[in-house]
Amino acid sequence: MNTIYFLCPDDNEPTGGIKTLYRHVDLLNASGFRAFILHKQKKFRCTWFENQTPVVYQRHFKPESSDFVVIPEVYGSMLTPTMRGPGKVILSQNCYYTFRGYGMDASKTTTPYRDREVVAALVVSEDSFRYLTYAFPGLRVVRIHISVDGGIFRFRPLSEKKRQLAFLPRKHPHDVEQVINILKFRGQLNGFSIVPIENKSEREVAAILAESLLFLSFGYPEGCPAPPLEAMLSGCLVIGYHGMGGREYLSSDLAWPIEINDIIGFSKTVEDVLTTWHHSPALLESRTAAARDFVLREYSKESEKQDVVDFWNAMLAPPR
Numbered sequence: 001m002n003t004i005y006f007l008c009p010d011d012n013e014p015t016g017g018i019k020t021l022y023r024h025v026d027l028l029n030a031s032g033f034r035a036f037i038l039h040k041q042k043k044f045r046c047t048w049f050e051n052q053t054p055v056v057y058q059r060h061f062k063p064e065s066s067d068f069v070v071i072p073e074v075y076g077s078m079l080t081p082t083m084r085g086p087g088k089v090i091l092s093q094n095c096y097y098t099f100r101g102y103g104m105d106a107s108k109t110t111t112p113y114r115d116r117e118v119v120a121a122l123v124v125s126e127d128s129f130r131y132l133t134y135a136f137p138g139l140r141v142v143r144i145h146i147s148v149d150g151g152i153f154r155f156r157p158l159s160e161k162k163r164q165l166a167f168l169p170r171k172h173p174h175d176v177e178q179v180i181n182i183l184k185f186r187g188q189l190n191g192f193s194i195v196p197i198e199n200k201s202e203r204e205v206a207a208i209l210a211e212s213l214l215f216l217s218f219g220y221p222e223g224c225p226a227p228p229l230e231a232m233l234s235g236c237l238v239i240g241y242h243g244m245g246g247r248e249y250l251s252s253d254l255a256w257p258i259e260i261n262d263i264i265g266f267s268k269t270v271e272d273v274l275t276t277w278h279h280s281p282a283l284l285e286s287r288t289a290a291a292r293d294f295v296l297r298e299y300s301k302e303s304e305k306q307d308v309v310d311f312w313n314a315m316l317a318p319p320r
Contacts, residue, residue, distance in 0.1 A: 002316050003067045004028060004035040005056070006091075009074070010044045014200060016226040017072065017093045018046055020124075020146060022053045024070075024091075027305045029054065033312060038069070049202040068315070070122075071112075076101045088112075089315070090121040093146075094223035095128035096244070098135065113139055122311065125224035125245040144307035146224055147299050152202060153233040155292045156210045158277070158285055161235070162193065166212040168227055169196040171219040175263065179216065182267040188274055197227075209234035213277070214270070217250070219243045220260050228255070229299055232291040237277070237284060239269055249298065254291040 006021045021037060028035040037055045039045065045055050063069065063086040073092040076099075090112065092098065102108070112118060113136045120140040123129050129143045167176055183189050195212065197205055209215065215231035217240025224245040231238045238255040250257045256273060258266045277284055 001034050003063065004033060004070065004312065005038040005061070005063065005067065005086075006035065006070045007038045007072065007075070008046075009072070010039055010041045012044075012046055012048060014048045014202070014205075017074070019049055019202070020093060021070075021072065021091070022046060022049075022051050023147070023304075024308055025053050026051070027301075027308060028312065031305070031309050033309075033316075068119075073097050084117070086117070087315075088115065088118045090118060092121055092123045092128055092132060092223065094221070094245070095123060095131040096221035096223070098132070111136075119315065120311075123223070126248055127245045128223050142311050144311065145299055145303045146226060146229075147301040147304035148226060148229045148233050148295060149301065150233060150296055152206045153230045154206070154210060155233060155235045155288075157235060158213065158237070158281055158288060161213040162211045163191050164193045164195055164208075164212040165189070165214040165216065166195045166197055166208050166231070166236070167216040167218060169198050171217075175218050175261070175266075176216070178263045179266050179270070182263070183270055186267075186271065188271050205230070206234065209236055212236050214239065214273070216240050216266075216270070217243070217246075219246075222246055224248075229295050232288075233295045235288045235292060237273055237288065238291070239273060240266070249294065254287065254294055 006025055008018060008021045011018060025035045025037050037053055038058060038061060039055055040058045042057050065085055067086040068089055069086050070089045070091050073090060073094065074097055120142055121132055123132060123141060123143050124146050126143060129141055132139060132141045169176060180194060195208055197208055209231050215236040215238050217228045217238060219225045220241045220243040222243030222245045225243050228238050228246060228250055232255065240258055241260050242250040242257045256269050258269060
């Protein structure tokens with residue numbers, strides 16, 4: 001039986017990309033495939049989210065030629081040379097990391113994306129699909145959907161929210177600092193709690209978002225950023241950068257997208273939203289409900305599972 005290994009960094013910091021690797025292994029095993037997370041350090045596994053995902057370690061890694069290794073794009077130019085033999089699939093959760101470490105030498109044209117053992121690349125947004133198909137004509141690129149868990153990130157109406165603003169501080173902290181201080185000195189954050197989401201478990205993040213009126217997104221560039229999706233699912237008013245990959249859901253009918261580095265535009269939009277919330281909150285309730293329904297429909301666990309299973313059924317089907 002073919003085995004599918006997902007190479008995963010030994011990193012226990014909360015990172016959505018790593019959680020996706022674990023989730024793919026779980027859903028493949030639940031669908032009749034044989035899959036494992038592949039870590040380097042003995043006995044390592046991620047513990048910041050709940051999982052019983054099967055793990056193997058590189059010292060015991062002895063793949064057959066019929067097996068596959070899924071390699072995240074973050075390994076850069078070292079995606080393929082260290083694991084010769086089995087077929088490779090690149091999982092690109094942020095296409096803007098593709099050329100990290102390549103340099104500017106026009107004569108160096110070796111890349112894992114043209115390696116004979118790489119049979120396909122998986123991407124998580126239409127933006128990433130356009131990027132890789134343009135950069136590497138002839139590469140098989142397949143778009144899959146990520147998912148957010150409605151059982152963990154539960155919707156709460158605005159009327160039950162605290163005066164609380166949440167954000168991820170590791171995403172362009174200088175931009176965060178400017179927007180928060182502009183709003184503060186304009187008197188817009190009187191009575192508000194400012195809550196950075198950092199080093200939290202998945203359920204702790206869900207609890208913060210459930211209580212937060214506002215979620216500000218500062219991430220860019222992104223493949224398909226999950227935190228704004230989780231915030232939309234939780235009923236937050238989501239304002240911020242789409243990061244390129246988030247343009248397909250961070251739209252003006254569901255949220256308040258901001259162009260990258262538009263600090264004044266960002267600040268004005270938050271102020272306008274708060275003004276509406278003070279005077280006509282019902283107008284915002286309908287938008288948060290629409291955002292929740294959109295996320296549940298387009299980024300469900302069922303959609304992700306179908307995409308992943310369909311891809312691997314096609315990969316493992318006998319050649320005609």
